Amino acid sequence: MTARGHARPALFIRREEDVEIDREKKLSLLKRMLLIRAFEEKAEALFQQKLIPGFVHLSIGQEASTTGSCAALRPDDYIISTHRGHAHILAKGADPRFMFAELFGKATGYCKGKGGSMHIADFSRGILGANGVVGGGFPIMVGAGLSIKLRRTDQVGMVFFGDGASNRGTFHEACNMAAVFKLPIIFVCENNGYASTSPAEKMVAGGSVAGRAKAYGIPGYITDGSNVLEVLEVVHEAVERARSGHGPAIVENETYRYKGHFEGDRQKYRSMDEIHMYRKNRDPIDTFERLLIEDGCLTIEAVAEIRAETAAGIEEAVQFGLDSPLPAPEDALKDLYVNP
Amino acid sequence: MAVREITCSQAIAEAFAEEMERDDTVFILGEDLVSNGGIFCQFKGLPEKFPGRVIDTPISETSIVGSGVGAALTGMRPIVDMHFADFVTTAMDEIVNQMAKIRYMFGGQAKLPMVLWAPDGAGISAAAQHSQSLESWLVHTPGLKVVVPSEPADVKGLLKSAVRDDDPVIFFQHKRLFKQTGPVPEEPCLIPLGKADVKRAGTDITLITYSRMTYECLEAARKLAEQGIQAEVIDLRTLKPLDFDLIARSVKKTGHVVIVHEACLTGGFGAEIAARIGEELFEHLAAPVVRVGAKDVPVPFSPVLEQYVLPQVADILAGADRVLKRKRQLLSVPKAAQVR
Numbered sequence: 001m002t003a004r005g006h007a008r009p010a011l012f013i014r015r016e017e018d019v020e021i022d023r024e025k026k027l028s029l030l031k032r033m034l035l036i037r038a039f040e041e042k043a044e045a046l047f048q049q050k051l052i053p054g055f056v057h058l059s060i061g062q063e064a065s066t067t068g069s070c071a072a073l074r075p076d077d078y079i080i081s082t083h084r085g086h087a088h089i090l091a092k093g094a095d096p097r098f099m100f101a102e103l104f105g106k107a108t109g110y111c112k113g114k115g116g117s118m119h120i121a122d123f124s125r126g127i128l129g130a131n132g133v134v135g136g137g138f139p140i141m142v143g144a145g146l147s148i149k150l151r152r153t154d155q156v157g158m159v160f161f162g163d164g165a166s167n168r169g170t171f172h173e174a175c176n177m178a179a180v181f182k183l184p185i186i187f188v189c190e191n192n193g194y195a196s197t198s199p200a201e202k203m204v205a206g207g208s209v210a211g212r213a214k215a216y217g218i219p220g221y222i223t224d225g226s227n228v229l230e231v232l233e234v235v236h237e238a239v240e241r242a243r244s245g246h247g248p249a250i251v252e253n254e255t256y257r258y259k260g261h262f263e264g265d266r267q268k269y270r271s272m273d274e275i276h277m278y279r280k281n282r283d284p285i286d287t288f289e290r291l292l293i294e295d296g297c298l299t300i301e302a303v304a305e306i307r308a309e310t311a312a313g314i315e316e317a318v319q320f321g322l323d324s325p326l327p328a329p330e331d332a333l334k335d336l337y338v339n340p
Numbered sequence: 341m342a343v344r345e346i347t348c349s350q351a352i353a354e355a356f357a358e359e360m361e362r363d364d365t366v367f368i369l370g371e372d373l374v375s376n377g378g379i380f381c382q383f384k385g386l387p388e389k390f391p392g393r394v395i396d397t398p399i400s401e402t403s404i405v406g407s408g409v410g411a412a413l414t415g416m417r418p419i420v421d422m423h424f425a426d427f428v429t430t431a432m433d434e435i436v437n438q439m440a441k442i443r444y445m446f447g448g449q450a451k452l453p454m455v456l457w458a459p460d461g462a463g464i465s466a467a468a469q470h471s472q473s474l475e476s477w478l479v480h481t482p483g484l485k486v487v488v489p490s491e492p493a494d495v496k497g498l499l500k501s502a503v504r505d506d507d508p509v510i511f512f513q514h515k516r517l518f519k520q521t522g523p524v525p526e527e528p529c530l531i532p533l534g535k536a537d538v539k540r541a542g543t544d545i546t547l548i549t550y551s552r553m554t555y556e557c558l559e560a561a562r563k564l565a566e567q568g569i570q571a572e573v574i575d576l577r578t579l580k581p582l583d584f585d586l587i588a589r590s591v592k593k594t595g596h597v598v599i600v601h602e603a604c605l606t607g608g609f610g611a612e613i614a615a616r617i618g619e620e621l622f623e624h625l626a627a628p629v630v631r632v633g634a635k636d637v638p639v640p641f642s643p644v645l646e647q648y649v650l651p652q653v654a655d656i657l658a659g660a661d662r663v664l665k666r667k668r669q670l671l672s673v674p675k676a677a678q679v680r
Binding site for chain 1: 367369392393395397398400402403404405406407408409410411412413414415416418433434437438442443444445446447448449450451482483485505506507581
C-alpha cells in the first residue's frame, strides 16, 4: 500500500480559524467511537453465534472517520449511509437497542425486521437510510439537497461512501448536479483501501477520490481518517461552507477496516501484517485515548470507566433485541404503500 | 358542470398548474423544461407561472430520478419528467431499488409522494429507443403505482390524483395522444387511481385495454357494431392498483374477452389479466381469452415496418373474431363430446 494520510497534502487549504473542540466535545467523540467499536464487536460475535441472519459488514477501524464527520452535523441535518452503515447510524444518534433488534429481524427493530443490517433508517434523526446498493445514496442526497434549497432551510446533507462507490456513475452525476445547483451536500468518502477485495490504488484513477472534486469546481479535502479531531475540523469547515450557501465538497477520510468486506470474508487480497500494522500504529481509538490522557483531559481510570459503561449499554441493547418479539409473518404484507 | 374540448397536452399543463397552485411543495424536475415548456410543450406556461419550481437539470437521468426520491423523502412532492419513457433504463436502480422499496425496506417510516411522468408509446417513427411501452416492467415491481390513461379528462384527473398520492406513481403518457382532444370539465376534477372506466358499453364481447389502444378498441367496437356485435370497451386507466372488479363485472356479462395493448405480447400486462380471468372467472368464459399486442421485436423506424409491428384495428377485429368463432366451434360440438 502506498503512503497515506499525512504523506499527501490536502487539496484544499483550510482557513486559519479551526473549530473549537472543548473537553466535553472530545469526551463525546471518544464515547461515540467506543460505542461504535463495541457495537460492531458485539455484532461480529452475535453473527458468529448465528443470532444475526443474512450477512454483516463491519467498520471496525473506521470509527474516527465516521464519528468526526457526524460530529460536525446538527440533529436536523441529513445523512445517507451504506451497506457498511452501523457506525454512521450510531454516530448520528440512533438507538442501539432498535438497531440490534433490527439485526435480529425483530418487530421492534428500526425497520420492523424488513431492512436488516444493510437498511437501517431513522427519519426522526435525519438518517435517510443505509443503502444496500453501492453508490445508491448519491442521487438521493442530491434530492435532499434540492429539497433543502427549495424549502429554504439551512440544513446540510452528508452522504457516506467508500472508495469503491467513487467509481459509480451515480457519484459523478451527483457531484456535477450538486455543484451546478450549489447544493449543501458533503460527500464523505471513507477510503478504507479496498472496494470489497479490490485495492483502491488499482481501481481509482487519478490518485485520490477528493482529487476528482477539481473537475466539478468544488473543494476536495483529504484527511487522516484515523484522527478524529482532524476529521472533525475538516468536515466542520466543509459543513459550514455548505450551510452558508457555498455549495458541496468532497472529503476523503483515509481510513482502514480491520475486518473483511463482510463477516466471513477470507481476505486473500491483503496480509495479516498489514492489518496488524494499522491496529498497532493507527488505531483511531487507542491514539485518541492516549492523546486525551496525555493532555490531562482524562485519567486511565476514567477511560476504563467509560469503556465499562459502554459495554454495559451494549449488553442492555442486545438484551432488548433478544427479548423482543419476532414480527408476525403476515406483517410482510404491511408498509408497502401509504394508500394501497 | 361546464365542459370544453382540450388536448391531453393542455390537460397535463392544467393539472400541474392547479396542483402547483394548491401545494407549494410540488415542483417539476427534468431536462429541457424551462425554455420550451418541455420537449412536447407539455409544461407550457408553467415555468413562467411558477419561477424556480420548474427546474432544468443536466442530462443525468440517474440523478434526476434519485433526486425525486430524496426530495420526496424530505418533505417535497416532486414530479420527475423522464423525457422519454425509454430512458427509465438509465435510472432503473433509482426506480426499482430505491423509489419502490425505500418505504417498505425501512418499515414504513418514510413516504414517497412523487410522480415519475414518462411519455411512452410508438407511432411517430421514433424507432426502437424512443417508442417503447414498458409498463409491465414496472407493474412487476411491488411498491410502485402505474397509470396509463387515454383521454384528456382522465389524464388531468389521474395526474392530479397522482401528484396528491403519498406513494410513488409512474405516469405513462402516450406520445401519440398529446394532441388528442376530448371533453374536460372546467372545474378541477380528481379521478382516483385504481378505477377503470367503461368507455363504451356492450353485451357481446369485452375489449380490455388502456392508453392509446383505447381509441383503437373504440374504433374496432364501431366496426363490430356494424356486424351486430356489441363490444364493451374497458379502459383500465391504472394498472396498479388494478380495478379487477370492473373487469369481472364485464366478463360475467359478455363471456368473451380480448385484451389489447401496444406493448409487445410476450410478458405483457395482458398475460396477467388473462391469467387472473382464467383463475377467477373461468366458469363465466364462453371461449378462451385472446390477447392482442405488438409483435415481439423492437419498434422499427420506417412507418411501414412500424405499422406492421404495432397492433391495428384489424388485429383487434381478428382477435374478436377468434374469440367469437371459438365460441361457435365450442357450441357446434355435440353435447356428448362436451360432457366427455
